[in-house]
Amino acid sequence: MKGLLLSAALLVSMSAFAETVTVGVNGMVCSMCAQGITKKLKALQVEQLVVDLDNKVVSFSTPDSLKVTDDKIKELIKDAGYAVTDITRK
Amino acid sequence: MKWLVLVFFPLIAWSHPVIYQGGTMLSNMNMDDMTEAGVFYSFTHKWAFGAEYWRLQDDTGAEQELQLARLNHLAWRYNGPASQANLYLVSGIGRAEDGVNENRLGWLGGLETDWETREYFVSGKYLHLASPDFDTGLWIGRVGYSPIIADFNSLQAWVMLQALHDPVTARETKITPLLRLFYRNVLWEMGSSTKGDMFFNWMIHI
Numbered sequence: 001m002k003g004l005l006l007s008a009a010l011l012v013s014m015s016a017f018a019e020t021v022t023v024g025v026n027g028m029v030c031s032m033c034a035q036g037i038t039k040k041l042k043a044l045q046v047e048q049l050v051v052d053l054d055n056k057v058v059s060f061s062t063p064d065s066l067k068v069t070d071d072k073i074k075e076l077i078k079d080a081g082y083a084v085t086d087i088t089r090k
Numbered sequence: 091m092k093w094l095v096l097v098f099f100p101l102i103a104w105s106h107p108v109i110y111q112g113g114t115m116l117s118n119m120n121m122d123d124m125t126e127a128g129v130f131y132s133f134t135h136k137w138a139f140g141a142e143y144w145r146l147q148d149d150t151g152a153e154q155e156l157q158l159a160r161l162n163h164l165a166w167r168y169n170g171p172a173s174q175a176n177l178y179l180v181s182g183i184g185r186a187e188d189g190v191n192e193n194r195l196g197w198l199g200g201l202e203t204d205w206e207t208r209e210y211f212v213s214g215k216y217l218h219l220a221s222p223d224f225d226t227g228l229w230i231g232r233v234g235y236s237p238i239i240a241d242f243n244s245l246q247a248w249v250m251l252q253a254l255h256d257p258v259t260a261r262e263t264k265i266t267p268l269l270r271l272f273y274r275n276v277l278w279e280m281g282s283s284t285k286g287d288m289f290f291n292w293m294i295h296i
Contacts, residue, residue, distance in 0.1 A: 027169025029208050031242045032272045035295060036110025036135075051242040053208065056171060079111040081135040083169040 018064040020048075022057050023073055024085035029053075036080035044068060044076070056085075107162035107178050107202065108138040109295055115140075117293040128160075136164040142184075156196070158184030165201075178202040186221065196221040208239050211248065229255045234270065245273045252281070 028034045034051060037058055041049055046060040046068065058077075062068055074084045109115055109132045119126040130140030144156040160182040168175040179201050186194045200217035211234035218227045234250035248270040255263040266289075268281025279291040 026171055027167070027174040029172065029174050029206050031240070031244075031246055032275060032277060032295065033106060033109065034242065035275045036113055039110065039113070053242050079135055081110055081164075081167065085171075 019062050020059060020090045021046075021062060021068065021073070022059045022088045022090075023077065024057050024087070025077055026056065026083045026085055028056055028058075028082060033081065037077060037082065040076040040080050044072075106164075106176065106204075107180055108132050108136060108164045111135045114296050115293060116296065117291070119289065119291045130160065130162070138162045142182075154186065154188045156184055156186045158182045158196075158198075173205060173207045175205040176203065180217070194221055206234075209236050210234065211236075211250070243274060245271060247271055250281075 025037070028037070028051070031051075031053060034053070038049055038051060041058070041060060045066065046062055049058070049060040051058050070087050073087055077084045107130070111132060111134050113132045115128075115130045115132075115138075117126070117128045117130075125145040126142065128140055128142035130138050132138040138160075139162070140160045142156070142158045142160060144158070145153060160180070162181075163179045164176060165179050166177040180198070181200075182198045184196055186196045188194075197220060198217060200215060202213065202215040204211070204213035206212070211232065213230075213232045215230040216227060217230070218225075230253070232250055232252045234248045236246065236248045238247060240246045250268050250270055252266040252268060253263050254266070264283050264285065264287070266281045266283040266287070268279055268289075270277065270279045272278070275295040277291075277293040280289070282288050
């Protein structure tokens with residue numbers, strides 16, 4: 001029963017997030033300055049936001065109800081002071 | 091005139107004078123002879139305006155107070171895969187009083203440039219400042235090294251060496267080793283010059 005509930009919860013979780021977006025960002029060398037990126041993206045109410053300075057990427061998940069275009073991502077990263085190199089979606 | 095020089099010394103303790111769009115920066119510096127408090131708002135990622143309050147004390151113990159309006163501009167930025175470089179133009183105008191003379195006009199203009207990776211930091215600044223009875227320029231440079239490259243949400247530590255030269259008043263170049271720490275959106279800097287002058291600075295991005 002416990003396993004069934006766990007599986008159900010996992011399925012619900014998977015279906016709640018339609019997409020994982022990974023954004024390559026140039027210029028992220030100062031973590032304090034890059035806090036602006038998280039502030040901008042959190043305003044969109046994305047989930048599981050991670051800034052990876054080693055790999056120079058920002059990743060996040062979007063729920064089914066949220067459509068975030070590439071242009072919107074580029075605009076927000078630019079407003080934070082950085083440059084997008086590429087965007088991949090899974 | 092010492093107070094006018096001191097007014098701009100704290101600028102060397104700051105990092106970028108313009109932050110992300112919609113971001114507000116609070117800063118405060120305390121030294122034996124000086125207090126600074128400022129608030130700056132970046133209305134785009136290239137422009138910020140703000141206000142500052144200063145209390146300054148010269149060699150005789152006389153105090154100066156200043157209220158300045160500031161406008162900062164990111165004129166150029168390079169965002170590379172592993173580095174960032176910037177050029178800023180800064181300006182300001184305000185009111186000064188020294189207990190005898192009130193409502194004096196003062197202004198500043200200058201440029202700041204920096205290049206940094208996660209491990210190395212170099213910056214240089216020239217600030218020209220003037221009032222009806224004063225005119226000078228300051229050269230300021232910094233080099234820094236971060237011995238441990240920390241993750242995004244970890245405590246960051248830098249050791250830095252700072253040099254300040256003011257040719258007009260023929261002051262000797264002041265060398266100050268300092269420690270910079272920051273965690274998420276809060277920064278602290280602590281240092282002591284080779285002459286024993288202490289300073290402490292903090293800054294918050296909100």
